[in-house]
Amino acid sequence: MSNCCGNENNSGCADKTKTGKNKLTENDFSRIKNVIAVMSGKGGVGKSSVTSLLASESKKKGYDVGVLDADITGPSLPKMFGVKGRVENNGLALFPLTSATGIKVMSLNLLTPNEDDPVIWRGPVIAGAVKQFWTDVAWGDLDYLFVDLPPGTGDVPLTVMQSLPLNGVVIVSSPQDLAVMIVSKAIKMAQMMDTSILGLVENMSGVICPHCGEEFPLFGTGQGQEICEKFRIPFIGSLPIDPHLSSLCDQGKIEEYDSNLFVNFIPEQ
Secondary structure, eight states, rough: OOOOOOOOOOOOEEEEOOTTEEEEEEOOTEEEEEEEEESSSSSSHHHHHHHHHHHHHHTTTOOEEEEEEETTTTTOHHHHHHHOOOOOEEEOEOEEETTSSSSEEEEEGTTSSSSTTTOOOOOOHHHHHHHHHHHHHHHHHEEEEEEEEESSSSSHHHHHHHSSSOSSHHHHHHHHHHHHHHHHHHHHHHHHTOOOOOEEEEEEEEETTTTTTTETTTSSOOOHHHHHHHHHOOOEEEEEHHHHHHHHHHHOOOOOOOOOOOTTTTTTO
């Protein structure tokens, strides 16, 4: 018996939840326990870095992890994880590539002939691609799927909040007043969408001198704690600018970075 979409196996069809939102169901090749999006209204604050570190630290704790690169027009996760090549398509599903430590990675950059090919699509098409990364990708058994969102409060964040069964979002900010103002819009959007905010990370809180190891506030005094108090959300912690992290990202070796920030945020296996 087919459902309202006429799809015999229900793959990709919407499930009306108690909140009234239409959530896309998993396909037959995916069993995902937790879905966490990483969001910031501001561009350039390091959402992809935070997403990658969350995934890497979760993997180190023994969890099965995947990352969904929802920044369709500016994908960077494959580069950070050193993943290259084209995803396999067996006619039933797309199969994500796997990083050095076993993290499953899906990004539009893994579907284009060259990693620097631009994607010139309008918003609705981009949002549709994000949905397909959920409905058409064989993620397998995952404890955590981390979703790297693009900047802003437009089509893709709205699609993810409405369509994916999110456990919550992690907000990324930086110390500048301008960033704080725009990040506040993202926080308010999540609250308006009844999406749980798991906490806030203040990125670029300072810079670590590669010679003496001293940290100094390149962009001014941090405001992460104040934002969290204002909106009554948890403060996960601060990440300084670290040249070593930047180097590992460029080399595709972000999984080798040791971060203590998410020790208490990610539960033990």
